Amino acid sequence: MKNKFISIISPQYGTAGTDLNYYKIAHNLSSKGHKIKLLIIGDEWNDRHTSDDLDKVYLINRNLFSILKNRFFHWKITMILAIIFSTIPFLIYLFKNKSSSYLLGLFPIFPLIIFFLVRFKNTIVFSIQGLPRSNLFTMNLFFSKLIKNVKCVIPNESMKNYLDKKYKISKNIHYNVISNAVLDQSIITQSNEEIIDEWYEDKKLKKIIAVGRLTYQKNFDNLIKSFRNVIEIDSSARLIIIGDGEDFYLLNNLKKELELDDSVKFLGYKRNPYKYIKNSDLFVMNSRWEGPGHVLIEAMGVGCPVITTDCDSGPADTIQNGEYGLLVKPDDCNQLSQSMIYALKNKKEMILKLKKSKLFLNRFYTPEVADRYLHLFNT
Secondary structure, eight states: OOOOEEEEEOOOOSOOHHHHHHHHHHHHHHHTTOEEEEEESSSTTOTTTOOSOOEEEESSOHHHHHHHHTTTOOHHHHHHHHHHHHHHHHHHHHHHOTTOEEEEOSOTHHHHHHHHHTTOOSOEEEEOOSOOOOTTHHHHHHHHHHSTTEEEEESSHHHHHHHHHHOGGGGGSOEEEOOOOOBOHHHHHHHTSOOOOHHHHOTTSEEEEEESOSSGGGTHHHHHHHHHHHHHHOTTEEEEEEOOOTTHHHHHHHHHHTTOTTTEEEEEOOSOOHHHHHTSSEEEEOOSSOSSOHHHHHHHHTTOOEEEEOOTTSHHHHTGGGTSSEEEOTTOHHHHHHHHHHHHHTHHHHHHHHHTTHHHHGGGBHHHHHHHHHHHHHO
């Protein structure tokens, strides 16, 4: 099979699972001899997780983007400004690399319009990630349908149901269902590293862990309030939260108000969260909305029992409607509290649920996902 030249553009800054999905696909295809270039709008491929020699092309000067990002604009405004400054560099790149195909990420409208205007003929794969909520997303679907060489990818069937319900044009689009690249051997290896932490050294404590950006979407406030009920029933329970974000001070104050200083701990950003997840008794993802839930899949992959909210577009699919873990309603403190108490009391049952997911999780392993994307570019 002839090696492909694929440019991957994912204009979202941060270290979200979406970015890691593209990075893992890029790394796998590059290791097989394909020519891969990461086109950067923002700092999504920053040094936190791209320390190797993958070829990166910055469409906007990093110092300029840093200025835009640190002017305290809303992140959407920051990205719009970044896209405007990236337009000419992208056009130059496009005409210099005419043989390249493209994999597009979260904000594809700007390259899609350019592809339409220049009548681009090579394969374009538009991978829909996260949970689209803006009405502007209709424009992405409109151009995806208008440009005949665009192939749309969604991570699960729930995403199609959501898109068809929210956007009328979606019903006329063919979607290729390909799971996200989440699991690989590096996660397993990192999960076996040693933890130096007094709570994890104390085997009598029951550790509940949550991982994610400290934002409204992730609903950590509801989790902390729910945990208050857990600690009243089981004084050995502890809640560990890994991640950083704009809601830290709000959440830290909530912890103090509820007098949970001795039982809730914020660890901040961790380059290796997997060792904490593996050595915890329970993982909770309590998002108000979510895609498939990368960190949920990672928790299952390293062997930690899980609870997740039954929100739009993914988590219910990931645990097969409760077959591999427990499902709770978003923002239902009482149900979440009771589910956490139940899971801690019935750990053997939770582990049996998790063991059933072994074959199901194969679809999230990077080599299989990368091969399915490559097939789209070859057909």
